[in-house]
Amino acid sequence: MRHQSEYREPERVRSLVEAIAGRCRRPWTLMEVCGGQTHSILKYGIDRMLPEGIELIHGPGCPVCVTPLEYIDKAIEIAHQSEAILCSFGDMLRVPGSRGDLLLARAEGGNVRSLYSPLDALQVARENPNREVVFFSVGFETTAPATAMAVWQARQSGLLNFSALVSHVRVPPAMEALLDAPECRIQGFLAAGHVCTVMGVSEYEPIASARRIPIVVTGFEPVDLLAGIYRCIEMLETGRSGVENEYRRMVRPEGNPSARDLMAKVYRVIDRSWRGLGVIPESGLGLAEEFDEFDAERRFRLSVGRVPEPADCQSGRVLQGLIRPDQCPAFGERCTPEHPLGATMVSSEGACAAYHRYRLPG
Amino acid sequence: MCLAVPGQIVSLSESSSAERLGRVSFGGVIKEVSLAFTPEAGVGDYVIVHAGCAISALDEEEARASLAEFAALSGLELD
Numbered sequence: 001m002r003h004q005s006e007y008r009e010p011e012r013v014r015s016l017v018e019a020i021a022g023r024c025r026r027p028w029t030l031m032e033v034c035g036g037q038t039h040s041i042l043k044y045g046i047d048r049m050l051p052e053g054i055e056l057i058h059g060p061g062c063p064v065c066v067t068p069l070e071y072i073d074k075a076i077e078i079a080h081q082s083e084a085i086l087c088s089f090g091d092m093l094r095v096p097g098s099r100g101d102l103l104l105a106r107a108e109g110g111n112v113r114s115l116y117s118p119l120d121a122l123q124v125a126r127e128n129p130n131r132e133v134v135f136f137s138v139g140f141e142t143t144a145p146a147t148a149m150a151v152w153q154a155r156q157s158g159l160l161n162f163s164a165l166v167s168h169v170r171v172p173p174a175m176e177a178l179l180d181a182p183e184c185r186i187q188g189f190l191a192a193g194h195v196c197t198v199m200g201v202s203e204y205e206p207i208a209s210a211r212r213i214p215i216v217v218t219g220f221e222p223v224d225l226l227a228g229i230y231r232c233i234e235m236l237e238t239g240r241s242g243v244e245n246e247y248r249r250m251v252r253p254e255g256n257p258s259a260r261d262l263m264a265k266v267y268r269v270i271d272r273s274w275r276g277l278g279v280i281p282e283s284g285l286g287l288a289e290e291f292d293e294f295d296a297e298r299r300f301r302l303s304v305g306r307v308p309e310p311a312d313c314q315s316g317r318v319l320q321g322l323i324r325p326d327q328c329p330a331f332g333e334r335c336t337p338e339h340p341l342g343a344t345m346v347s348s349e350g351a352c353a354a355y356h357r358y359r360l361p362g
Numbered sequence: 363m364c365l366a367v368p369g370q371i372v373s374l375s376e377s378s379s380a381e382r383l384g385r386v387s388f389g390g391v392i393k394e395v396s397l398a399f400t401p402e403a404g405v406g407d408y409v410i411v412h413a414g415c416a417i418s419a420l421d422e423e424e425a426r427a428s429l430a431e432f433a434a435l436s437g438l439e440l441d
Contacts, residue, residue: 001389003368003408003420006429012436019436089413117414119396139413145399146413153381194410197418220367227432249425250368250410250418259399259417 007221016226017049027053034192035062035349042358044222057321063139064347066274069307071167072097075136079110087121088136090114118150125162134296136165144168145259148266165296172203173283188232190218193247200255204243212241219247276316313342325355368408
């Protein structure tokens with residue numbers, strides 16, 4: 001396939017690996033932020049191609065994984081209301097809340113549907129005018145534009161039986177929170193390429209200059225990842241900080257202006273709780289006041305309060321890059337994709353699921 | 363919900379509400395997606411799609427330039 005196979009060519013991969021080895025003098029620890037990049041790294045064994053001393057730690061960039069338990073519980077509570085149809089991405093249906101998941105809610109009679117896009121929920125709402133159709137939307141700045149468009153279109157077309165349970169998150173404040181953590185080992189970031197297609201690169205400049213670290217916008221194929229790693233190491237070796245874009249075929253410096261415009265209209269920036277990381281100031285997107293009527297949290301009276309994390313799941317430490325998934329005592333034993341203890345094993349983008357798929361011994 | 367690979371636009375369709383929709387092929391698997399955020403993209407162009415919306419169109423010139431740059435920094439000669 002064009003624009004895919006050329007970024008997987010073994011000869012290109014090999015020569016970049018050699019270039020990295022030639023450039024690297026000291027050990028460095030880099031974090032790739034995005035769960036999609038974590039999967040590529042493990043699938044292609046990128047981490048094992050790197051010189052000894054170069055460590056990749058896996059960031060919190062899996063939207064399903066960082067969605068707090070109370071939102072799962074809120075979605076389940078909505079699904080149990082007789083007039084509601086609760087829709088979400090397929091992965092969200094399997095994430096355990098404090099008592100079961102959305103699939104269980106469906107088995108118990110709740111109307112729960114798996115959809116590919118929040119825009120599809122508009123069609124469900126049109127077809128079911130006597131039901132309340134709710135889209136439970138999670139994700140970073142990549143999926144937030146789709147939810148914004150669904151809410152916008154619902155208002156434009158007067159589709160009042162549609163609402164959204166919004167748990168969107170923003171990447172830059174999470175990167176700052178990780179850097180501020182006392183145990184932080186991150187010396188350079190590979191920034192999430194597709195988040196930057198929407199938001200551009202300007203949000204990262206202040207982080208790079210205040211923390212004096214390199215942030216390299218990186219794509220998802222082996223050649224992209226290796227080029228990003230090369231650039232990051234080159235900057236570290238020469239003592240440079242700043243933002244570099246190694247994914248220019250997709251990422252414009254200004255991002256996607258029309259998506260950003262619509263997001264600015266539909267959302268407001270709020271503090272948000274991240275699973276495993278706690279509350280991070282200004283790290284969330286909630287619906288702006290003028291879209292209150294499409295906010296499922298206002299439309300439904302929900303009883304869910306704060307919900308503690310399950311004690312035997314270490315996903316919080318995994319999401320901060322403090323332990324590798326296979327260093328968790330439950331990994332592959334009490335915690336598997338079929339019987340996950342926490343979200344990092346449930347989601348196909350989660351770091352634990354990636355290790356289970358690509359790194360299970362045997 | 364997150365697809366890391368670009369898909370190619372195979373057709374554009376007009377919708378009643380003037381939304382810009384298109385059919386996008388991901389290695390032969392066709393999905394209908396909103397192209398409202400990528401007004402510049404037409405049939406044959408590659409786009410990145412998240413949750414049913416194209417969020418970026420691939421810049422062919424930058425793709426060529428990047429591959430050349432990656433090859434140059436590793437001293438590789440590829441045509």
